[in-house]
Amino acid sequence: MIKRLTIIGVGLIGGSLARALRVAGACEEIVGWGRSPEPLQRALELGVIDRAESDIAAAVKGADVVLIGVPVGAMEAVLQQLKPHLEPQAVVTDVGSTKGSVVAAARKVFGILPPRFIPGHPIAGTEKSGAEASFAELFRNRRVILTPDEESDPDALALVRQLWQQAGAEVIEMSVEHHDEVLAATSHLPHMLAFTLVDTLARLEDHDDIFRFAAGGFRDFTRIASSDPQMWHDICLNNRDALLQMLRRFTDELNILAGAIEAGDGEALLETFERAKAARDDYCEKSC
Amino acid sequence: MIKRLTIIGVGLIGGSLARALRVAGACEEIVGWGRSPEPLQRALELGVIDRAESDIAAAVKGADVVLIGVPVGAMEAVLQQLKPHLEPQAVVTDVGSTKGSVVAAARKVFGILPPRFIPGHPIAGTEKSGAEASFAELFRNRRVILTPDEESDPDALALVRQLWQQAGAEVIEMSVEHHDEVLAATSHLPHMLAFTLVDTLARLEDHDDIFRFAAGGFRDFTRIASSDPQMWHDICLNNRDALLQMLRRFTDELNILAGAIEAGDGEALLETFERAKAARDDYCEKSC
Numbered sequence: 001m002i003k004r005l006t007i008i009g010v011g012l013i014g015g016s017l018a019r020a021l022r023v024a025g026a027c028e029e030i031v032g033w034g035r036s037p038e039p040l041q042r043a044l045e046l047g048v049i050d051r052a053e054s055d056i057a058a059a060v061k062g063a064d065v066v067l068i069g070v071p072v073g074a075m076e077a078v079l080q081q082l083k084p085h086l087e088p089q090a091v092v093t094d095v096g097s098t099k100g101s102v103v104a105a106a107r108k109v110f111g112i113l114p115p116r117f118i119p120g121h122p123i124a125g126t127e128k129s130g131a132e133a134s135f136a137e138l139f140r141n142r143r144v145i146l147t148p149d150e151e152s153d154p155d156a157l158a159l160v161r162q163l164w165q166q167a168g169a170e171v172i173e174m175s176v177e178h179h180d181e182v183l184a185a186t187s188h189l190p191h192m193l194a195f196t197l198v199d200t201l202a203r204l205e206d207h208d209d210i211f212r213f214a215a216g217g218f219r220d221f222t223r224i225a226s227s228d229p230q231m232w233h234d235i236c237l238n239n240r241d242a243l244l245q246m247l248r249r250f251t252d253e254l255n256i257l258a259g260a261i262e263a264g265d266g267e268a269l270l271e272t273f274e275r276a277k278a279a280r281d282d283y284c285e286k287s288c
Numbered sequence: 289m290i291k292r293l294t295i296i297g298v299g300l301i302g303g304s305l306a307r308a309l310r311v312a313g314a315c316e317e318i319v320g321w322g323r324s325p326e327p328l329q330r331a332l333e334l335g336v337i338d339r340a341e342s343d344i345a346a347a348v349k350g351a352d353v354v355l356i357g358v359p360v361g362a363m364e365a366v367l368q369q370l371k372p373h374l375e376p377q378a379v380v381t382d383v384g385s386t387k388g389s390v391v392a393a394a395r396k397v398f399g400i401l402p403p404r405f406i407p408g409h410p411i412a413g414t415e416k417s418g419a420e421a422s423f424a425e426l427f428r429n430r431r432v433i434l435t436p437d438e439e440s441d442p443d444a445l446a447l448v449r450q451l452w453q454q455a456g457a458e459v460i461e462m463s464v465e466h467h468d469e470v471l472a473a474t475s476h477l478p479h480m481l482a483f484t485l486v487d488t489l490a491r492l493e494d495h496d497d498i499f500r501f502a503a504g505g506f507r508d509f510t511r512i513a514s515s516d517p518q519m520w521h522d523i524c525l526n527n528r529d530a531l532l533q534m535l536r537r538f539t540d541e542l543n544i545l546a547g548a549i550e551a552g553d554g555e556a557l558l559e560t561f562e563r564a565k566a567a568r569d570d571y572c573e574k575s576c
Contacts, residue, residue, distance in 0.1 A: 194509065
């Protein structure tokens with residue numbers, strides 16, 4: 001049982017974990033800290049947290065576990081603020097979408113990745129933001145990636161594992177580099193495509209008519225373009241190399257496809273679509 | 289009341305219209321024709337059609353209305369086969385995803401777009417194919433675009449309008465060119481992006497791991513990559529110019545975005561994502 005869990009940034013992810021751990025009876029007290037008073041107050045009113053603290057020192061005082069749920073661009077500043085106030089035995093973890101940048105921020109602030117700081121990333125979310133959008137079931141049957149290193153404290157790692165398992169998730173460990181590559185492919189690239197598609201269409205002259213005739217496929221395809229702009233700004237700047245590499249691969253493939261359309265090369269088109277359909281059907285059979 | 293409706297190609301769209309018109313009590317008899325005997329037999333067993341005909345002359349004999357539901361690449365050959373057997377007063381319509389190519393095929397076969405041939409396209413579908421996937425509610429509250437021209441027979445147009453309205457759809461008229469541009473933007477381009485994304489990822493070395501860590505956003509984003517390859521092959525070849533133009537616009541925007549990521553231009557990224565989110569939220573408020 002965790003006596004005090006402090007959540008730094010009570011948004012969709014932090015809020016949903018708080019709700020899940022409450023349902024599981026895993027914490028005695030959940031304290032929330034946030035940069036702006038209104039959303040924090042709202043999280044308190046919704047019963048997501050037990051106590052709201054606007055002072056970060058007061059928030060982490062006596063906390064066994066500190067979960068950082070801020071956008072990755074704010075990570076370094078938050079760690080800097082936390083550093084003097086963390087309890088010596090406190091276990092720290094985060095939910096940032098990019099792990100290389102979080103480890104770099106920790107190294108910059110602490111000199112090393114502290115053994116009791118276990119970087120993490122739940123592969124779950126919706127296009128909505130904020131504690132209002134949080135729900136206890138968000139992580140059920142979803143995967144959480146942890147990226148500890150050789151110096152990581154086994155007890156701290158076990159505790160963070162257990163935390164996510166209590167929220168219903170499957171916990172997997174991988175290297176920071178592999179995480180950032182995998183996420184660039186499966187999450188960051190698709191978001192770039194969805195944002196760019198919607199923006200391209202919105203800039204067309206007859207954009208009202210265009211959107212009017214969009215069907216269900218378009219609605220699903222573009223759902224992720226409703227995601228939080230600040231969060232995605234941070235992700236782009238914090239997983240730049242892996243994302244740019246995936247963007248280049250995608251653009252190369254798209255250019256080849258456009259070339260086949262231009263040349264009327266039906267065989268190449270059919271091959272591409274069949275290969276993609278087979279891969280997508282196979283993925284869906286395993287994971288949908 | 290239509291006495292005899294003949295559906296040429298009883299797939300998802302033709303089959304769903306047959307089911308909807310049956311529920312509405314709009315037809316006395318629904319006859320189906322298909323190139324392959326098994327799927328046609330299956331449509332008969334499922335009660336989608338009343339009678340299966342493998343001979344196209346027998347299928348259209350006595351039909352008041354002929355609905356063509358074959359992929360657009362098969363349109364010209366099907367019209368050629370139909371031509372000698374159509375009743376003089378028969379109303380013909382189609383559900384092809386590209387309209388310029390359908391009108392061109394009609395002109396090639398008949399010399400003109402026959403006044404009683406009303407080209408149409410329901411903006412509805414799923415990633416599934418075949419009469420097995422058909423359901424009567426597919427067109428409810430969806431839009432159907434008709435692209436008649438100045439020579440079109442008003443009675444034929446009124447009949448096709450009524451047909452779709454009886455299936456629960458809203459009917460809209462527009463020019464062939466505008467249809468093909470709008471659909472290139474809202475449907476054909478997104479399908480190219482989904483097919484290309486899945487294919488790009490499937491070609492990565494660690495593709496099993498990649499797909500394993502894909503989350504819900506990826507599942508929704510790639511759903512349309514499970515669509516019928518042959519149908520999309522046909523669409524690409526039959527709406528080539530409008531699709532290539534949209535692909536170029538998209539690629540230009542994606543290159544600008546990649547440039548902003550590479551340059552670390554956070555302001556440009558934030559602006560793009562905010563504009564896209566606003567457009568997508570606005571679209572969703574009106575149509576989701």
